[in-house]
Amino acid sequence: MTPTTAPVPSRSVRMPTAASLAASAAAVDGGVLSRADLAAWLEDRRRAQAQRVERIPFAELDGWSFDDLTGDLRHRSGRFFSVHGLRVSSDFGPVPTWEQPIINQPEIGILGIALRDFDGIPHLLMQAKSEPGNVNGVQLSPTVQATKSNYMRVHGGSEVPYLDRFRRPELGSVVADVLQSEQGSWFLRKRNRNMIIAVGADVEAGEDFAWLTLGQVNALLREENLVNMDARTVLSCMPDWQAQARAVEAVHSDADIRSWITRRRAEHEVRVTAIGLSKTGGWNMGDTEVSHERGQHFSIVAVDVASARREVRAWSQPLLKPHGTGLTALFVRRWRGVPHVLLRARAEPGFVSVVELGPTLQCTPENYAHLPAGLQPAYLDEVLARRAGAVYDVKLSEEGGRFLHAQNHYVVIEVDDDLPLVSDEFRWVSLRQVDELLRYDHHLNVQARTLIAAWRSL
Template structure:
C-alpha cells in the first residue's frame, strides 16, 4: 500500500535499500504468514472451539451480573448540569452526554440536532499474542459489558478507558495492562488510533494495539488463548465476539494486504486521491450545543428521546459485576430504537474480490468521513422516506437470497456505552446484472486495500472494521 498522505517519507538516493528496511519488510512478511497459519489452525491450545461457548456460559454462571434500568434521579455520581443540561460525572472524567447541531451539504436531512457522547480521553484496546506450539495465539477475555444483550462476550486482553486504568473509580488494577503501557515487554505488531461510532461519539478515538510476548503468561480464569481461526469460527456466531476485539483484529497485517491490492481495479494512489476528493467535496459543520436545548428531543424521568421514537434514546442503568474493576456502579447509556443492517456488497472483478465501500459522512468523525460498508443504517429509521431518499443498496441487501449471502451474523456494538445496540452484519454477492460503475460516493476496493488502510488512523470506520475482521479471521465464505 502506498503511504497515506499524513505519513512523512524521506527521499532515498540510488542504490539498494538500507539493511534495516529489508529486515523490516521480512519481519512483516513473516508476520503475515504466521497470521495465515493461525487463521488456518482453528483448533489450537485448549479450549477447543466448540468448548469456548461452554466456557463463556460457565464464566457467566461463576459471576454475579445484573443490569437494571433506573430513573435518572437514581444515578450516583452523575447529574444534569443546571444550566446546560449536559449529563456528566462529578469527577469530570469518563464521558458526558451533550448536544450537537449538524449541517451537511447533501442528503435528505441537511440540518439536525441530537445528543452525543463526548469522551475526549483515549482508551486502550489491546490484544496480547504468543506462539504456542508454533502457532500464534491471542489472549481473549470473557468480559461483561452492561449494554450487551447477553452481558458476557469475548473481548481484548485489555479494554479500558484512561479513567479506568488510572483508577478514577478507585477499583482494582486492569489485568495485563503492563504489556501495553510503560517499558515494553513484547514486540508491537500493530498500533493505531481508530475512531469509534461517528453517529454517537464526538471525535472519539481508541488505541488499537497488538503486542507479541515470549513470556510465559498464565491466563486468569476469565481469559483464554485462542488462534485466529478459532476466533473466525466464533465470529460466525451471534453476539459472541465484542466490538473492541473486532476493531483490533481488523488492523492485522494479513497476506491480503500485501498481495491482493496489486490486482485491484484502482491503484492505491487512485484510492487515496478518491478519499481526499470525497473529503474535500463535502461541507460539514458540527456545533456543540447544551443538551437541554437540543431541538426535537425532550427529557423524561427515564430517557432523553425524540417524540417520534426514532434513532435512539439516552437512558440510565444500575450495574452489578463482580468480575470488573468496580463491582457496582450506575451510568447513562445510549439505546438505539431498532436493529441495524450493516453490509458489504462484493463482486469479482477480473477474478479478484472487491468490496463496495461508501465514503460516509458522520457528525462525530474527526476527518469528515471514513470508508464505511455499502449499507449502514437501521431500516426502521428510513421506512417513512421516499424510495429516492432511502440508503442506496439497502433493498438489494434486504432482499438477497441465501445463495448470495457469504457471511451473516448479529453483532453487538460497544457494550460499555450502548444498550442492546445490535447490527445484522452481512457480506452479500452483488447483483451480477448491476453495472460495475457505482454511484457517487461509492468505490470498489479489494479487501487487501481496505486492510492496508485500516492499519492507519481515520480511514476505515468501526462498522467496516468489523466486517474486515471477519475476513481476516476466515469467517467469510468464498472470498
C-alpha cells in the first residue's frame, strides 16, 4: 500500500559520528563479544555450517543447461545468472581484441551491514556464512548478502533475515547507500547495492550473526580468507573516521580528479558484443569445464552443494574457477603529511561506466608470462621488489557464490616521493578524496575497495 503521508524519521536509532566510529575502531577487545568469545563463535559456526562441495559434469547440473542454439549456460527459471560468450575490443591493456566467457547477472543485489549503538560504541552486525566457492567454508559476511533472485525466493528457499531493514530503511537511518560494481573482467555490468543502516535496540543477533566493533572486524581483516569480499566492499563505504584523512591538502584538487576520471571515460573505448558461448574463440567446451586453450585465465565448472545452514539445503550450479592467484597492490605515500593512494583508471569489459579506478597493480602474473617484458603490467616489478616491506599483505577470497577458490594477495606498500608516474592512467588521490568518491556509484572497483578497507584497518 502506498503511504498517504511522508514517513517520520526514526527516533530509535543513533547515527554514528566520526568520534564514535573512531572509538569503535579502537575497540579491539570487549564490546558485545570479547576476543575469546568471538573466536569461539566463529569456530562454532564453522562446525555448524559444514558444507559439501563436489565438482560434477555439466550434464549432472540440476536446472541448468546449455542452450541448443548459442551454447549459453542458463537456469531453467531464466533468473539467477547465465554464462555466455563476449567479444571485446579495447584500447586498454596489451591485447586489443579477444573473446571470453562472462557471467551475466543483470539484477541488482543487496549487500548491507546493520550498525547499532552499544554504550556509545557502534557495532556491526556480521554474519558467519558459508559459500560453495570459499576455500575454507565459513567467512565473515555482511548482515544481508542476497541477489534479487535470492530475496524474491526464486529458489523456493527460506526468507533472508533482516532483509526488510535494507529494502525499506527507516528515514534518517541510512549511513551509506551506493551502487557498486563487481569484477569487470568476470561479470557483465554486475552491480550491488552497498548499504550501511543504523538500527535500534529491537534488532538482535540471530544464531549465525554477531555484533562486532569496527576494531574487531579490522583485526579479522588481517587474517587470511576470513572477511569475505561482500563485507569488504561494504566496509569501504563506511564514512572515513580518521581525522588525518580530513585534511584539505591534496596533490590534485577535487575538480582535477573528477575531470581526469571523466576524460579517461570519454577517451577509453571498450566495445563488447554478446556471442554464443559455443562460438567463443580460443575456448574449449568439455564435459566438465569450459576452458581457455592455453590453460590461462579461468574455467567455467559445475559443482554440487549440500549445506545445512543455507536458504536451500542442496543445489547445483556453475562457478568460475580462476587459474592462479592474483596480485593486487596499492602504493601509499604522504604528501605534506596527508596519505595518498596511487590509483589507476582501468577499462574493463564488464564495467557500466567503461572506466573505474583500480589499485596501483591488479593482475594474475601467470596470465602475462607469455608476453614480452614491455607488455608486463605497470609497477609489477616495483611491487615485487618492495613487497617484503609491505604494511599489509594478506591472501583474501573473492565472491564465493560465483567463483570457486578465487584468491588474491592484497598488498599495501608505503613508498617515498620519488616514485614516478608511468602514464596518465595513474593519479595520486588523497584518502579524503577517496572517501568522497566512494559516496557515488561506480568510481572505485571492487579490488580497490578491498584495499581501501585494508588500509583503514591499519
